[in-house]
Amino acid sequence: MAASPATSSAAARASTFARLSNAPLRAPRAAAVSFPSPNSARPAALVADARASRLPVVAAAAGGHQRLMGSLTNTEGLRFGVVVARFNEIVTNLLLQGALEAFERYSVKAENITVVSVPGSFEIPVAAQKLGKSGKYDAILCIGAVIRGDTTHYDAVANSAASGVLNAGLSAGVPCVFGVLTCDDMDQALNRAGGKAGNKGAETAITAIEMASLFRHHLA
Numbered sequence: 001m002a003a004s005p006a007t008s009s010a011a012a013r014a015s016t017f018a019r020l021s022n023a024p025l026r027a028p029r030a031a032a033v034s035f036p037s038p039n040s041a042r043p044a045a046l047v048a049d050a051r052a053s054r055l056p057v058v059a060a061a062a063g064g065h066q067r068l069m070g071s072l073t074n075t076e077g078l079r080f081g082v083v084v085a086r087f088n089e090i091v092t093n094l095l096l097q098g099a100l101e102a103f104e105r106y107s108v109k110a111e112n113i114t115v116v117s118v119p120g121s122f123e124i125p126v127a128a129q130k131l132g133k134s135g136k137y138d139a140i141l142c143i144g145a146v147i148r149g150d151t152t153h154y155d156a157v158a159n160s161a162a163s164g165v166l167n168a169g170l171s172a173g174v175p176c177v178f179g180v181l182t183c184d185d186m187d188q189a190l191n192r193a194g195g196k197a198g199n200k201g202a203e204t205a206i207t208a209i210e211m212a213s214l215f216r217h218h219l220a
């Protein structure tokens, strides 16, 4: 039986996402994709560009409506602040390294990245808010590692970091991306800082790029 249009479109999206997640992190430089501004939409060209670049925006254009999405390939001129906590530094250094390597893979220039060091994850939000409000950055990446101890201190720090980073982004109007691990033990943390579960620093850098591009090119 032939697949219904809805089914094939869902399957196409799923396959696009699958290819994206399996794809090497290096961005395809040649296939620069820029999404149209509201008054310059060229759906056919957009669809072709999106196919060539493996970005999952094809269905949006076909539906006739506009779907705004940040680009991972057009990072020219985007500026990032990175706030990194020194508490559990063995973990946060690995997360930072993953983030910086991801920025490099996506052609974000080192001169457009400012790293700010703070004592612990509790201090991340206020620094993120300050950077966000400075108007100098397109997105702020927040990196920390909260690891459970014997008391309820863990919950206070983890929850404050999460809601604080959210509030920093909302009050500054600049995307503040949450790259703070909240783990039961050091093994869990190291697995997520370049071990078996990947590097969450790299993942959050990629989220920061997408959000920065979305805000710069579509929501400004």
Ligand SMILES: Nc1c(NC[C@H](O)[C@H](O)[C@H](O)CO)[nH]c(=O)[nH]c1=O
Pocket (backbone or CB within 6 Å): 085, 087, 088, 119, 120, 121, 122, 123, 144, 145, 146, 147, 148, 153, 154, 157
């Ligand atoms: N226990 C963890 C902390 N605690 C320190 C706090 O973040 C803060 O620096 C202190 O309470 C002073 O305000 N920080 C982490 O990043 N990770 C932890 O596991």
Ligand SMILES: CC(=O)[C@@H](O)COP(=O)(O)O
Pocket (backbone or CB within 6 Å): 146, 147, 148, 149, 150, 151, 152, 153, 154, 157
């Ligand atoms: C945030 C923590 O889990 C840790 O530093 C505090 O440990 P504890 O709860 O044993 O005092």
